[in-house]
Every structure is written in C-alpha cells, then in structure tokens.
Amino acid sequence: MAFRNVKAFVDAQVNNGSIVTTSFRKTVLGGGAGTWVDLSQGGGNPSANFYASGPLEAARLTSSKGIWSGGDTGTKTKHLSNILLMSPSANLAASTFMLCDYLLYYPFIDMDSDIEQDFDNTTASINRYTDGVGVQAFLVAQGTYIGGGQYFITYTNQKGETGRKSQLCISNSAALAGSLVSSGNNSTSLKQFGCFIPLQGDDTGIRSVQNIQFLTPNGGIAALVLCKPLASVLIREVNTPVEKSFLKDNLSLPRIHDGAYLNFLVHPAAAPTGTFVQGIIDFVWN
Amino acid sequence: MGFSSQDDLVSEVTVQSKFNRIDWTKQTDAGWTATIGRWYDMNTMNGNPMNVEYGNIVVNGNFNGSIWNWTANGTNWVYGTNTAVKTSGTATTFSSDSVYIPVVAGRYYRVQYTLAWTSGTCTVSVGGTAGTGRGANGTFVEVLTATNTNGIVFTAAASTNVFTISAVSVVEWGTSSGTLTSSAQIITNTNCQGFPWHGGDVSTDTKHLLNMGAVSAVATSVPGVLYLCDFLLVYPFLDAASSTAQTLYNNNTLPRYTDGKGVRAFAIAQTGLGANAHNITINYTRATTGGTDTGRVMPVTVAGTASAIKGHITHAGVAANNYGPFLPLAAGDLGVKSVQEWKLSAATATANTYHALVLCKPLAALPITTASVMSERDFLNQIPSLPKIEDGAALGFLFFAGAALAASSNIYGYIESAWG
Numbered sequence: 003m004a005f006r007n008v009k010a011f012v013d014a015q016v017n018n019g020s021i022v023t024t025s026f027r028k029t030v031l032g033g034g035a036g037t038w039v040d041l042s043q044g045g046g047n048p049s050a051n052f053y054a055s056g057p058l059e060a061a062r063l064t065s066s067k068g069i070w071s072g073g074d075t076g077t078k079t080k081h082l083s084n085i086l087l088m089s090p091s092a093n094l095a096a097s098t099f100m101l102c103d104y105l106l107y108y109p110f111i112d113m114d115s116d117i118e119q120d121f122d123n124t125t126a127s128i129n130r131y132t133d134g135v136g137v138q139a140f141l142v143a144q145g146t147y148i149g150g151g152q153y154f155i156t157y158t159n160q161k162g163e164t165g166r167k168s169q170l171c172i173s174n175s176a177a178l179a180g181s182l183v184s185s186g187n188n189s190t191s192l193k194q195f196g197c198f199i200p201l202q203g204d205d206t207g208i209r210s211v212q213n214i215q216f217l218t219p220n221g222g223i224a225a226l227v228l229c230k231p232l233a234s235v236l237i238r239e240v241n242t243p244v245e246k247s248f249l250k251d252n253l254s255l256p257r258i259h260d261g262a263y264l265n266f267l268v269h270p271a272a273a274p275t276g277t278f279v280q281g282i283i284d285f286v287w288n
Numbered sequence: 289m290g291f292s293s294q295d296d297l298v299s300e301v302t303v304q305s306k307f308n309r310i311d312w313t314k315q316t317d318a319g320w321t322a323t324i325g326r327w328y329d330m331n332t333m334n335g336n337p338m339n340v341e342y343g344n345i346v347v348n349g350n351f352n353g354s355i356w357n358w359t360a361n362g363t364n365w366v367y368g369t370n371t372a373v374k375t376s377g378t379a380t381t382f383s384s385d386s387v388y389i390p391v392v393a394g395r396y397y398r399v400q401y402t403l404a405w406t407s408g409t410c411t412v413s414v415g416g417t418a419g420t421g422r423g424a425n426g427t428f429v430e431v432l433t434a435t436n437t438n439g440i441v442f443t444a445a446a447s448t449n450v451f452t453i454s455a456v457s458v459v460e461w462g463t464s465s466g467t468l469t470s471s472a473q474i475i476t477n478t479n480c481q482g483f484p485w486h487g488g489d490v491s492t493d494t495k496h497l498l499n500m501g502a503v504s505a506v507a508t509s510v511p512g513v514l515y516l517c518d519f520l521l522v523y524p525f526l527d528a529a530s531s532t533a534q535t536l537y538n539n540n541t542l543p544r545y546t547d548g549k550g551v552r553a554f555a556i557a558q559t560g561l562g563a564n565a566h567n568i569t570i571n572y573t574r575a576t577t578g579g580t581d582t583g584r585v586m587p588v589t590v591a592g593t594a595s596a597i598k599g600h601i602t603h604a605g606v607a608a609n610n611y612g613p614f615l616p617l618a619a620g621d622l623g624v625k626s627v628q629e630w631k632l633s634a635a636t637a638t639a640n641t642y643h644a645l646v647l648c649k650p651l652a653a654l655p656i657t658t659a660s661v662m663s664e665r666d667f668l669n670q671i672p673s674l675p676k677i678e679d680g681a682a683l684g685f686l687f688f689a690g691a692a693l694a695a696s697s698n699i700y701g702y703i704e705s706a707w708g
Contacts, residue, residue, distance in 0.1 A: 012673065019550035019575055019622035023650065025604065025612045025688055027325030047325065049608040066588045070611055073587050073619025086655060088511035088690050090324070241511045241690070243655035250671070280325050280690060282513060282653070 004079045004257075005288050011083075011249060014288045021083070021287075022072030027280035028266075030094065031180030032143065035272045038185035038197040040142045040227075041279070042068065042104065042265035051265070053144055053225035057110035058119060060126040060210070063263035068104065071285045074260035080287035081248075081255035085235050088243040091277030095240045098269040099279070100197065102229040103262040105130055105137060108211060109144065113151055113173070113183070113220035120213045121226075127210060130259040131230050134160035134209035138198040138231060139168075140267070141183040141214075144223045149175030151220025153184075155199060160207035169200035173220045178275065182267070183224055197267050198231075232256040232264075237279070258285055290494045290674075291708050297668070300708030307498075308487030310683070310703040312336060315696060320597055322508075322693035325606040327613040329556045329646070331482055331519065331684040332599035335698075340482030340684065341457060342558065342644045343473035343524035345387045346440060347481070349456035357385045362447065371454040372442075374410070380447050384439040387458075388479045391415040391434050395539065396471075398461040398525060399440075401453050402427045408449025413441045414458055421445065427455070427640065433464050459524050462537030468530060470523040470645075471537040472626065476680040483519070486705055489679035495707035496674040501664035502656055502701035509699055511690035512656045515613060516703070517648040519682040520544055520551060526630050526643040528561050533631040536645075541626065544678040545649050548575030548625030552614035554686075555603060555645045557596040562638030565594045568603055569631045570615065570645070575623035582628070584618050592643075594636065601686065602643065613686050614650075651675045651683075656699075677705055 005011040014020040028046040033039040042051040048068055055061040065071070071080065087099055105128040108121045131137050139155065151173045159166045171184035172194055186194040201208070208228055233256050235246045248255050258264070264283075268274065291297040300306045314335040322328060331340035341349070348357040355367045364377020372382060391397070397414045409421035415434020422428055440458055444451070462469030477483040487495065502514055520543060523536050545551050555568060568590045574581045591609035592602040604612020617624065624647055652675050656663050667674050677683070683703060687693075 015550075016673075016675070017549065019548070021550070022616075023552075023614065025325075025327065027606045047606040047608070047610045047612075070588075070616060072616070075620055078620070086513065086653070088513075088655070090511065090691055242657045243511045243513060243690070245655065247671070278324070280688075282688065 005255065010288060011286065014286050022285045023282060024070040025280065025282045026069050027278060030268055030274040030277045030279060032176060032178035033181045033270060033274050034176045035270065036186060037174055037176040038182040039180050039268045039270065039274055040182060041268050043180040053107050053109040055109055056125065058108055059122040060106055060108055062106055062126050063104050065261050065263050068263040068265050069283060071258050071262060071264055075287045078287045080258040080285050082233055082258060083249065083255065083284040083286040084245065084247050085233065085281060085283050086243055086245045087235055087237050087279060087281040089237055089277065089279045090241055092240045093272035093274050094237055094270055094277050094279055096271040097237050098234055099237065100234045100267045101232045101264060102267055103130060103232060103259065103264060104227060104229045106228040107225050109225040111214055111224045111226060113147055113216055113222045113224055116216050116219060118213050118215045121211055123210050128228060130261060134207040136230055137207040137228050139208055139211060139226060139228050140197050140199060141224050141226050143179050143181045143183055144225055145179050146177055147220055147222025149173045149177055149220060151216050151218050153214055153216040155211050155214045155226065157211040158209045159205040160209065162209065166202045166205060168202060171195065171199055296708060297706065301706045306493065306707045308705050310484045310486055312484060313698060313700050315698050316693060318695050320695050322689035323605065324689055324692055326689055327601040327604035328599045328687045328689065329601060330687050332556065337484045338482045340480060342522040342646065343459035344457045344481065345389045346384060346456050346458050347386050347388060351454060359383055359385055368452055371452045373452045374444055375450055376448045378447050380444045382442040387439050388481065391437050391439060393434050393436050395434055396461040396464050397432050397434060397458050398429065399432060399458050400427065400429045401456045404452040406450035408451065409445040410451050410453065411443045413443065429467065431461050431465050460539065462535065467527050468532055468534040469537060470526055470534060472521050472523055472540045474540045474543045475519045475522055475682045476543060477682045480682060483682040483684060486677060486681065486683060490707040491679050493707040495677040495705050497652060497667050497677055497703065498706050499664065499666050499704040500654055500702060501662045502654055502699060503660065503662040504656065504697065504699040505660045506694060506697040507659045508691040508693045509697060510656050510659050512693065513688040514654045514656065515686040515688065516651045516654065517684060517686060518544065518651060518678060519646060519648045519684055521647040523627060523630065523645040524558060526645060528632065528636045528641040528643050529639045531632050531635045533629055536627050536630055538626045542647065543680060548623040550649055551575065551623040551625065551647050552650060553624045553627065553645060553647050554601045554614050555643045557598055557600045557602050558642040558644040560598055561594065561596045561602065561641050562636030563595050564634050564637040566592050566636055567633040568592045570627050571629035572627045573625045574621040575625055581625065584621060586616050587618050588616055590615060592632065
C-alpha cells in the first residue's frame, strides 16, 4: 500500500491508529573515537544480542528481540516516521547513529585462524531484500581482540555472481566486544574503512557470504553480519534530544519490512565504552 | 469544522477569542526518583492540576488542607492534617456534597478508607448501602452495591464516638464482592480529579492543539520527553499481590475515539509495588475491524518492574522484555477498545499494592532539551499538524526520563489550543 500523499500519512497516524511508538535505552559497548560500534550487543532494552548460534552457520535474528516495531503488517507497508535520540554521555555527542535491519549473521569466526573459514548457508538465508541490493556486511567483535589482522570475504553479489571478493580490510585495535573490526580512523592505514566492508568493483549489495579469510592473525572471535542500512541520525549535544522527522526532514519514509530486526550502528566521536543512549521511534503503516 | 485557512485560524483566535491556554506545574514526590530510560505518568504527581486518582469518584477524599465538599449533621467533625476527625459532639454523619461521577443504583462500588480509631464504630455507605461497622485501626476495603444514587456517607454509631478517617476512595467495581474484578471508569476533564480545563466543549467547532512548551530548572529533568495524551479509560486497583487472572468489567466504554483506533494501553504502579519479578498479560478487544476483535493478546513477553514506584509505567524501562511507553499490541492491531483480563505471572509480594491499567490516545511529543530553557513546539508552523482535542479530553503527560529526575523537582509548562 504505502502512502499516496501526506494526507494518507497523517490519517494513518491520527485517525487509523496505524502507528507504533517505541522507546529503547542501550549501553554502548566497545570502540574508540571514530570506530563504529554495534549497539545491538549492548545491554539494556531491548536485550543484548550476542550472535549466539552455531559457529559459521548462517542465522537470523528474531524481530521482537530488536527495537520493537510492532510486528508484521502483511499486505500493508510499514515505514519509519520519526526518530528521537538523546544521551547523557558527553562521549556520544557528535555521534552518528545508523538504523539498520539486521538480516543474517555468521557467528564465531576465529580471527586468529589464517585458514579460509567457510560459512554454512544451508541453515538460513536473507528473507528481506532477497536480491541483495543495498545489503551490506560488517564484521563485529564478539569479544576482545588485539587487532592488526587483515581479512577479506568471498560473497555472492546482488546479481547472483559468486566468488566476489571484498577489499582487503585491516583490523583496528579497539579491541573490545561490539567494535566493528575494520572501521576506524587510522590515518596511516589505507585498509580501514567505515562501518561496512567495501565490496568488489561496482557491486551494490550482497546476497550471501561464502567464506572469510584472515591473512594475518588478529585475535578474538567475531560475527559477520549482513544488514540493510535504513536511516541515520546525529546526536549533536550531550543531554539534548535530537529529532528527525523522515517526512519533513528527509523527504522519505524508509520502509520497514515484516520480520525486520532493528538496531543501530554507532559512530562515536569519543570512546563510548559505558555510555548510554535512549530514544523513541515512530513507525507508521498503511 | 476546523480551520479553513491560516487567516481563518487567526480570525477565530483574535476576533472570536476561541483560544485557551493551560499553565501547568507538576512536582515529583518527596522520596521519588526517576530511573533513566523509564516512563512515568505525570498525572500521579502533585501540582496544578492536582494529582490524578484514577477512577476515584470522591471529591476531596484525601482532605487536602480542609474538609471542603463534606458536610456533617452536627458539630465536631473537623479537619485534621489531611484527615477528617470525629470528636465527641452532636454529629453522627459526614456526607460528601458531590462526587465526580454520579452513583448509579445497581452498580458495585469498591470503597477504601483508613481509620484511626479511638472509640465507637464507623460505617461507610455508598448509594444508600452501608458497609461493615469498623471499630479498629486499619485500612478497610469493601464492595457495596448501590441501591440509590446517594453519595458517600460516614456514620458514627453514636455522637460521642471518636475516630479519624483519611484516604477515602470509591471506584466502580465489576462484581458485588471480591478484589479481582476491576471495572472500566471513564475519564474526562470534569469527572476525575487532576485534569485541566481546556476551554470547555466546543462542538460543532473542533478544538486543536496550537502550541505547547515546558521548562524545568532542575538539571536532572533533561534530557527528557513529555508525551501529551488524552486519557480515556482506566481499570484501577488491579491487585499486584495476586497472580490470579483478574476479570475486567466494561460497564463503561471509551468516551472518545470510540472505535478504539489509535488508543493505546499502559499500566502504572498505582502504589509502590512489591519486590517480586513478574510478567504482564492482558486479553483485549482491538479497534473495530469488522471481524472478530475480541480475545487479542500481546505478541511478546512483557515484563513488569519489581518494586516499581508510584506512577512508573511498569513495563517501560531498560530491562529485558520491557516495552514502552505502551503495551505492545498483536501485529496489525490499530488500537485497544477495551480490556477483558489482566494477569501477572507472579504476585509482587506486598499486600495492598495495585496497578492501574489506562487507555489513552497519544497526541504529541515535546522533548525537554536544556535545563532552565523553555522547550516549545508550534503545531502550525514547526510541525504542521494541529492535533485535535476532543470535547471532554483529559489532557496529561507521560514522561520519558533521560536522567534521574530527582525528588521534589518542578516542571512547568503550557498548552495552547484554539477552535473554530
């Protein structure tokens, strides 16, 4: 369905009750200044996600264990309407929060092993954005690590082409669970990137990942996660709520698919360990 | 009706004076501290308007500063310190002059009052039906079946009896006995203590929210979010010391948003709760769909908060399985029309503690960004929406704490509306 015009959008919220308002509060783990962090692993509400399932086996997260978006809407389509974020932590001021739909993960990758680690894709596959367009991958530490390891992934791209190899990435030394391993601000390394692993050529997405290989040991364990980035919001000041209306401020209403597991990736301006963030999100469907 | 143009709005406000401003103040209780990440019902706080006592039809049942609205049939029913004191004199009866919602013959009423006893007996009656004569200290609860429309009367067995009464509440109840049969009570801005007057009913005009603002000088008030709601219906005195399913009765139905669309439910600690962990389940009727709407249940496990303080929306917080501010509905449900059953997975372990389950319609949010700086929201130019305020709307705020809002903290604000 979606919304044909602003009136339909307003009616859905005001007259039809097609709105879910949900709040959350999470502890931010890991990371250092400039290192992206996976908020899903932090404690609080919703509960911490530990990517706990069979090693190297593809698995999906349960929608209701992420930020609550109100369940499936069937033939109607659900959209992100508003996000409000606030934090009492100075280290989270001037930080980017990227809302993502977590699609699939491969847990317990041994970052010390220099042997190609093959993933089992018979256990699960992505069931949203199934063509892979726009689907991105990040490697997130499930425990402490040392850093410095170099790795790449072999994946199937959005066209169904197999054997695609990502750019070579080098691990940061944030060393804490929840850190996105190859994100960082190391100006001496050309192999640290943003939150996502750079893909081959002009690939625009990933359908599945076949394996990961570390060329040099890194220490620790990690999960490779496939996700669809949906929206980003910036916290600019400590203790100051920031709001984003996706209709008014963004001229788009990102779609939330049935079954979506929602959580944030965070790009903190300073070391975020032990900091908190909380917020309110409105979802509207029609 | 509404406004046909911006010129029309200006004309209605400036020429016709169809405008109202509410200035409000709320103060957190002494000994009360918010927990970051939790939601609270500010209606339960003191201030202006007064604290809400959900469902209580008694006017001045707490004898706030006087015994106004109560009349004795003689001498020596006098004011104590937030109590009514019966000393030896000529009076025997002490009657309420008015109630918020008229008593209906044939309906059931749960009566609760506290008695500090010296001599004689004290008997309460509602709707012409007398309860049990009490001759001891204690807080007493009884369910009475009204036989007429009379209000509340306390009667001493003899004019020489001596005792003190306080904390009187009367709510409509579901059955003639038992403590687990709460009944829906309609909330409007005139039938319940604590909701502000917002200019009266304006039909066939329609009233709309123009602006609102809030400020606090207290550092722990920020960051925070105020959520303006129209409070519609309440099921009070849900026994928190029981894990038995509590049947909720619906003699009264939604007074506004009657199809239930957009109506949300939340549960507060009506009193401080006991220390046992517990989950909450409800069985509800969803907003009208044209099909079968009854028998709906929440799709996820919902955890309440042990030792929740008064006013806390107990299922909203930072623990696993907390959901806030509202109880999650089954997928696709557009709202709650009524609730048929309430159940805790475990008793919270302290007797005489209660939840209240409230149905409301969310209207607008207002973040408080900076201490001592007014946060303001303009619903015409800033967020063009002009949320509608229905006749009889009971306006109040939920509060999302971003800091440990301290005891005895004041938050001030205003709500401006216009109609046409």
